[in-house]
Amino acid sequence: MKTKELLIGACLCILSACNMPGKGTGLDVYEALDYCNDQVERTLTELKGTDGTIDYTMMPRNIMDSLNVWHCRKATKDEWCSGFWPGVLWYDYEYTGKAAIKEQAEKFTEPLKFLSQIPAYDHDLGFLIFCSYGNGYRLTNNPEYKQVILDTADSLATLFRPRVGTILSWPRNIEMFGGHNTIMDNMINLEMLFWAAKNGGNPYLADIAVSHADKTMKYQFRPDYTSYHVAVYDTLTGDFIKGVTHQGYADNTMWARGQAWAIYGYTVVYRETLDPRYLDFVQKVTDVYLQRLPEDYVPYWDFDDPGIPNAPRDASAACITASALLELSTYLPANKGSEYKDAAIKMLASLSSDQYQCGKSKPAFLLHSTGHLPGNSEIDAAIIYADYYYIEALIRLKNLIENKAVI
Template identity: 75%
Template sequence: MNTKNLLVGIGLCLLSACTEVDNKLEVDRALEYCDRQVHRTLEVMHGKGREVDYTMMPRNIMDGQYDWNYRKVSKEEWCGGFWPGILWYDYEYTQDPKIKEEAEKFTASLKFLSEIPAYDHDLGFLVFCSYGNGYRLTGSPEYKQVIINTADSLSALFNPCVGTMLSWPRNVEMFGGHNTIMDNMINLEMLFWAAKNGGNPYLFDIAVAHADKTMKYHFRPDYTSYHVAVYDTLTGEFIKGVTHQGYSDDSMWARGQAWAIYGYTVVYRETKDVRYLDFVQKVTDVYLKNLPEDYVPYWDFNDPSIPDAPRDASAACVVASALLELSGYLPAEKALEYKQAAVKMLTSLNSDKYQCGKSKLAFLLHSTGHLPAGSEIDASIIYADYYYMEALLRLKRLTENKPIIDE
C-alpha cells in the first residue's frame, strides 16, 4: 500500500468529516444527548425507593414503554456487558466521576464470568465491552486479569478439528453439527487483546484460525453472509450455511453482515494481513450498495415486505463504527467513500425519526432483535445504543485528529 496515498486519504477523510459534521451532525450535541439519556436512566434506577441492583441491566424498551426492561446478569444473558460499556463511554466523554462510579459497580457484577466455564461465545460481548473499556480508561490490573481469564475460558470453545469456536453448545443437535454464528467474529477482539497483554499467545492463533475458516465458508460468492455455518464436529468439514435470525438461509441478515464488517476490520487491525483488508471491503460494499436512502437497513435485505419491513438501527450503528475505523486503513478514494457512508448513517440516526428523545430512556428507536422468534421487533435495544455511542466517540476523535483506536 502506498504510504503517501494512505496519508492523503486520511487527510481527505478528516476534512470531509469535519465539514459534514459542522453542517449536519454536531457530534458533541449528539454525545450530550446520550449523556442526558444515561442520566435519565440512572435517575429512574435510583428513584425506585430502594438500593440499585447492579446485577440488573437495561435490555430493551418496546413500543409504548418508557422505562427499560431489565435483565438479570447471568451466563445466558448475552447483552449484560453493553450497559456498563455505555457508562464507560459516557465517562470517557464527560469525565464525570459519578458516572465512573456507576460504571465500576455495574461492571463488577460481571466478574463471575471470568471464573466459570464458557456457556457460549458471547463472553466477548459481555466482558470486553465492560471490562475492556474499563481497563482502557483506568488501567486497573484487576480488570486486565478478568479479561485474560475470560479469554482463556472462551478459548475452550475452540475446536481445532474445525478451526472455529463453537457458538452455541446447546444447539449442536438442532443444527446438526458444530455451529459457528457470524456474531462470534466480534469476540475475536478479546482474544487478540489478551494474547498481546499477558495472556496465552495461542489465543492469537485461535482468533486467526476462526477468522480464516469463517472467511472461507461463511460467505456466498457475492460476499453476503450466512448467519450460521455448520461443520462436522469430528472432521471439520463444512456441512451447510443456514440462518437463525435472518429471513431465510439465502438472505442477507443486516446485523449479521454488520458483525462481519466490524469483525474483519478488527482482524485486519490486529494482524495487518492485507487478505483481511481486501475481504472486508467486499463484505462492506455489498452491504452499502443495497442500503435504503437513509442508510439505515431493513432488518434483512431480502425481506419481501420491504419497504414495509422493520428497520434495524443497531446494524447501522455497528457498521458506522466499523467504517470509521476501516477508513483509516485505506487509500484516499475508498477511505472517503466509507467515511461519508458512516456520516450518512449517523446523520440519520441523529434525527427525530430514530432518536427516542424524551419518549423513552434509550438513545435510539427502530432496532430489530430476533424477528423470526417474534422478539424485540422495532424496539430500542441496548446494543444499538452501545455501538451508536462508540461510533460518535470515534467520529469525535477523527474530527480532533486523534487515533480512533488506543493501542
C-alpha cells in the first residue's frame, strides 16, 4: 500500500511492545493485512466453479484441520455464520480500495437481504446483517443497505420479551433448558439495535438494547465476573432460574468465546450510552480474562478445561477480544488504555505468527479455532468468524496507528 512506507517507522515504534516471548519479532499490521488480502483473493479464485462462476449464496464456513479447502454453507435462515464472509470482503475492500473486492462484497452481501423480509427465525441477526450490510453501508452509504439494517432490527426486536427484559435466544428451540434462554453471544446483536435507533429506526430499539445489557449484567456473571454461556429465565415471571453452558466445558467454567463476546458487547454498550457503569463493568470482565491467559495470549477453548495444556485453543476468542480491546483502550485513562492496547497487540502478534496463520496450507486466515467442542463440531479448525474479527482487529490497529477513529 502507498501509505505503508510512510508509516512503517511509526508502526514499528508503536508495536515495539508486542514482541512475543522468546521470538524477538514484532507485528507489522500492514504485512498482516496484505496477507489477509492474499488469502481473500485466493479464496475467491477457489470458490469459482468449473465454469468460472461463483455461487454467491454459498458462504465459506470452516476448514477442518485435515482439509485445505473451504466447507461452504448456503445462506439460509438457520445458518448463523453467513454474514462473516461478506464482512471480511468489506474490510478487505476498506484496506485495499480494490474495486474488484468491492464488487465481490456486494455480490456476497445481496443473498442475505431476505433476512430483513421474514420473521426472526433466530437471534443471530446482528451477526448476519450488521457484519455484512452494516459494513457495506459504512463504506458506501448505499440507502438500500440502510433499509435492510432497519428492517432487520425491527425483526430482531420481536424476540425481545419485556417481562424478562432480554432478547430470546434459540426461539426455535426454547425447550433446550426449559425457560427463556439468553446466550452471551446475543450481546453482539445490540450494536445493530443501537445503530438503527440512531439512524431512522424506532428509538425503542435502544431501550431494548439497554434492557438486555442490564439484565445480562445482573444475572449472567458470577461474583468473579466470569460469565455463564446461557442464562435461563422464567418465561412467565422473568425471574432468573439458573446459569448453564451449552458450548463450554461445564456450567461453572469460563468458556473463552463467551467471555470474549461479553468484552466486545459491553464495549459497544458503553460506546453507545457513555454510561460509566458499563465502562467499569467491562474492565472487570476483561481483567479476569487477561489474568488467566497462557503465555501467547491465545486462550484455551475453556479456561477451566482440566486437560490444559493439552486442550484445544480458540483463536476466534483471541480475535474477538483483541478487536474489542483496541476500541476499549480508547475510552480509558492512559495507563489502563495502554495495558489493554498492548494486550491486544500481543494477541495479534501471536495470531499473525506461523503457529496460527494458515499460510499456504489453507485459504483461510487462521488455524486453531474451536467452535463447539461438547458437540464435537469445528474443533481445531479454521473458522470464518475468527477471520472476520482478525481482519477487523487489524483494521482497528491500523486506524490507531494512523490516528483515525477505531470504528
